[in-house]
Amino acid sequence: MFTLYRMLPLRRLLGEQMPALLLAWLLAETFYKFHSFTLECAAFLATWFVLDAALQAAKRLIARGTGLAADPPAR
Numbered sequence: 001m002f003t004l005y006r007m008l009p010l011r012r013l014l015g016e017q018m019p020a021l022l023l024a025w026l027l028a029e030t031f032y033k034f035h036s037f038t039l040e041c042a043a044f045l046a047t048w049f050v051l052d053a054a055l056q057a058a059k060r061l062i063a064r065g066t067g068l069a070a071d072p073p074a075r
Contacts, residue, residue, distance in 0.1 A: 020055050024048035 005013065028044040 020052040024051050
């Protein structure tokens with residue numbers, strides 16, 4: 001997480017990661033009741049990962065459809 005925070009500018013963090021983070025948090029709070037902090041934390045992080053991947057893929061598809069260049073892939 002520290003590397004993510006350090007590598008990306010604040011505007012990009014808020015615009016790209018915050019929507020996925022908040023949606024993953026809401027899903028985890030609403031549906032994940034494993035009675036184990038470790039399992040719930042792992043499920044939350046996995047949900048965040050999948051949502052972020054889906055949002056990034058959708059962003060690329062929209063950019064490709066409009067002819068605008070998407071963000072270059074991270075190195």
